[in-house]
Amino acid sequence: MSNKEKSRDKAAQEMIKKAQEEGVETAWDRKEAMKACVYGDAGTCCRLCLMGPCRINPNKPDEKQGVCGATADTIVARNLARLIAGGTSAHSDHGRHIVHALKLAAEGKMPGYEIKDAGKLLRVAKEFGIEIENRQVQEVAVELARKGEEEFGKQDGRLTFLNRAPKKRQAIWKDFGVEPRGIDREVVEIMHRTTMGVDHDPYDILLSSFRTSLADGWGGSMIATEFTDILLSTPKPIRSQANLGVLKEGAVNIVIHGHEPLLSDSIGRVARNPEMVKKAQEAGAQEGINVAGLCCTGNEVLMRQGYPIAGNHLHQELAIVTGAVEVMVTDVQCLMPSLAQITSYYHTRLLTTSPLARFPGVLHIEFEPEKALEVAQRIVELAIENFKNRDPQKVRIPEEKMSLVAGFSHETINYMLGGRFRASYRPLNDAIIWGRIKGVVGIVGCNNPRTSQDVFHVSLAEELIKNDILVVSTGCAAGAFAKAGLLLPEAAEKAGPGLKEVCEAVGMPPVLHAGSCVDNSRILVACCEMVREGGLGDDISDLPVAGVAPEWMSEKAEAIAHYFVASGVSVFLGIPHPTWGSSKMEKLLYQEIEEIFGARFYKEGDPQRMAAKVIDLINHKREKLGINRKPARVLYDMAMRRELPVE
Numbered sequence: 001m002s003n004k005e006k007s008r009d010k011a012a013q014e015m016i017k018k019a020q021e022e023g024v025e026t027a028w029d030r031k032e033a034m035k036a037c038v039y040g041d042a043g044t045c046c047r048l049c050l051m052g053p054c055r056i057n058p059n060k061p062d063e064k065q066g067v068c069g070a071t072a073d074t075i076v077a078r079n080l081a082r083l084i085a086g087g088t089s090a091h092s093d094h095g096r097h098i099v100h101a102l103k104l105a106a107e108g109k110m111p112g113y114e115i116k117d118a119g120k121l122l123r124v125a126k127e128f129g130i131e132i133e134n135r136q137v138q139e140v141a142v143e144l145a146r147k148g149e150e151e152f153g154k155q156d157g158r159l160t161f162l163n164r165a166p167k168k169r170q171a172i173w174k175d176f177g178v179e180p181r182g183i184d185r186e187v188v189e190i191m192h193r194t195t196m197g198v199d200h201d202p203y204d205i206l207l208s209s210f211r212t213s214l215a216d217g218w219g220g221s222m223i224a225t226e227f228t229d230i231l232l233s234t235p236k237p238i239r240s241q242a243n244l245g246v247l248k249e250g251a252v253n254i255v256i257h258g259h260e261p262l263l264s265d266s267i268g269r270v271a272r273n274p275e276m277v278k279k280a281q282e283a284g285a286q287e288g289i290n291v292a293g294l295c296c297t298g299n300e301v302l303m304r305q306g307y308p309i310a311g312n313h314l315h316q317e318l319a320i321v322t323g324a325v326e327v328m329v330t331d332v333q334c335l336m337p338s339l340a341q342i343t344s345y346y347h348t349r350l351l352t353t354s355p356l357a358r359f360p361g362v363l364h365i366e367f368e369p370e371k372a373l374e375v376a377q378r379i380v381e382l383a384i385e386n387f388k389n390r391d392p393q394k395v396r397i398p399e400e401k402m403s404l405v406a407g408f409s410h411e412t413i414n415y416m417l418g419g420r421f422r423a424s425y426r427p428l429n430d431a432i433i434w435g436r437i438k439g440v441v442g443i444v445g446c447n448n449p450r451t452s453q454d455v456f457h458v459s460l461a462e463e464l465i466k467n468d469i470l471v472v473s474t475g476c477a478a479g480a481f482a483k484a485g486l487l488l489p490e491a492a493e494k495a496g497p498g499l500k501e502v503c504e505a506v507g508m509p510p511v512l513h514a515g516s517c518v519d520n521s522r523i524l525v526a527c528c529e530m531v532r533e534g535g536l537g538d539d540i541s542d543l544p545v546a547g548v549a550p551e552w553m554s555e556k557a558e559a560i561a562h563y564f565v566a567s568g569v570s571v572f573l574g575i576p577h578p579t580w581g582s583s584k585m586e587k588l589l590y591q592e593i594e595e596i597f598g599a600r601f602y603k604e605g606d607p608q609r610m611a612a613k614v615i616d617l618i619n620h621k622r623e624k625l626g627i628n629r630k631p632a633r634v635l636y637d638m639a640m641r642r643e644l645p646v647e
């Protein structure tokens with residue numbers, strides 16, 4: 001694979017070349033050296049017990065069974081379930097940490113943090129049945145945090161946020177027994193169910209997997225999003241920049257990477273402190289301190305504070321290769337273990353801050369919420385201190401950086417389209433009904449060196465907006481669109497006439513950045529609002545919407561994809577599920593599950609063909625809603641004109 005084939009991004013191509021010149025191995029090199037394992041890819045490798053490991057030839061699945069007698073169908077179903085459990089646990093533990101922080105902040109035990117969105121606090125508190133009249137905001141916040149904690153350990157009943165879904169969707173979940181109860185309970189149960197010798201029925205395992213994923217989407221992730229908004233503010237449209245060119249040669253560069261934005265919020269504040277800026281200048285960094293993000297921590301601080309984002313998933317190694325990063329601060333998730341090895345070629349200090357996520361031999365400065373500002377101060381000072389160790393010979397920062405507008409929470413979409421005094425989804429629904437916007441598609445997920453970085457994301461989005469489909473994005477897909485200039489209002493030039501008209505009237509981009517991976521829950525809420533607003537059916541599965549994960553790689557993406565399908569949104573995968581070793585599972589996922597959820601999975605490896613399939617589905621939904629007809633053009637003659645009312 002040539003460097004041009006590895007990524008569509010010129011900054012990435014330049015840094016891949018620099019890495020090669022300097023003898024630094026990247027994910028693309030390791031991918032090339034890695035011989036794909038057919039059993040893993042097909043899902044037919046089982047190592048759940050020590051009678052195995054067992055492998056079943058996916059091309060002859062009926063010829064063999066595991067030592068215990070497990071069929072390929074059972075093995076594939078169990079493996080998929082465990083991916084979903086992994087993804088759900090990651091998003092949900094993130095949510096738990098935010099709930100804990102909200103409680104500490106409300107109790108005054110987290111200096112520097114306070115409730116930033118009291119309005120949302122009260123709205124969410126009411127959903128949890130909390131009395132809000134004549135009570136202090138802090139008091140309500142403490143009670144809400146307690147209720148939030150209970151969602152994880154709940155033994156009876158069901159998750160509170162499920163009430164947000166249309167009644168019809170809630171009935172489907174109830175009828176098929178997939179209503180998630182406690183978040184932790186669902187993860188534990190699916191792990192139990194799929195351990196050796198428990199559940200052997202692929203259908204049963206799959207339904208439980210959907211229930212677990214719903215505990216992510218309507219539980220852990222939704223809690224993470226809403227509680228972060230309460231604590232750190234609900235995003236509003238904000239301008240910033242993306243790509244490696246946001247790093248500055250004349251500044252101390254601090255890159256924050258991972259998923260949980262709590263410490264990063266403090267790092268940003270400390271880095272702006274004039275005393276710290278002065279210290280940086282005294283150390284030779286005339287431009288002061290530059291904080292840039294990566295992956296979803298990057299998205300979180302971009303959405304709320306407008307910090308630039310240095311790139312998406314496959315940029316994490318390349319940021320270090322610039323030779324201009326003093327400190328890379330990590331929290332949890334999507335951190336490549338290779339970072340430790342790559343920093344050994346440069347002066348960059350890699351730092352871990354979460355008790356959950358360490359690298360052997362790497363400096364650990366633990367994030368203690370009660371001492372967040374102190375910890376941040378220590379990190380910023382360390383970065384300033386490290387500036388002198390930069391090797392000018394190794395510094396090469398690509399020029400590429402692109403302006404963008406981010407910050408499209410579902411509340412923002414409400415205000416932008418409905419107007420400040422009449423916030424509502426009515427204008428969006430009307431635009432869809434009249435066909436100016438044909439539908440809405442969420443493009444989400446990661447980068448994966450199995451495909452050329454960002455190519456699928458960008459070509460698909462361009463094709464969809466050209467066909468008047470509004471794109472909403474999160475995670476590293478949003479990073480790809482940011483770098484490609486699709487998050488600018490000017491990108492409306494690339495949209496079809498209807499979408500262009502709406503974007504120009506409102507001043508919004510045709511691709512909306514809705515946040516980090518946990519913020520896919522914002523898309524669920526937006527779908528509920530569209531149903532509630534009326535005119536587009538009475539369930540999410542009626543809406544002309546779809547989800548796409550073109551370049552996904554993470555267990556979390558698998559959980560997201562499943563909760564979207566279980567919520568009634570069909571999901572198109574650029575990289576298929578690792579399930580092709582079981583024709584039964586393939587049939588369930590890509591066909592039969594639609595009978596339950598009104599949505600299913602599709603797989604397609606080519607962006608143009610994928611776009612055609614997505615457009616087909618949107619048109620099919622419009623047809624069913626009876627809105628796929630163009631309003632008949634009436635040619636008025638003079639007599640008819642005279643009949644027209646005159647104002």
Ligand code: SF4
Pocket residue numbers: 046047048049050051052053054065066067068069070075196197
């Ligand atoms: Fe083999 Fe069955 Fe053990 Fe899996 S659970 S490793 S299939 S014996």
Ligand code: MSK
Pocket residue numbers: 259295296313333334444445446447474475476477516517553554556557
């Ligand atoms: S960071 S889960 S690589 S989107 Fe959320 Fe990006 Fe995927 Fe991680």
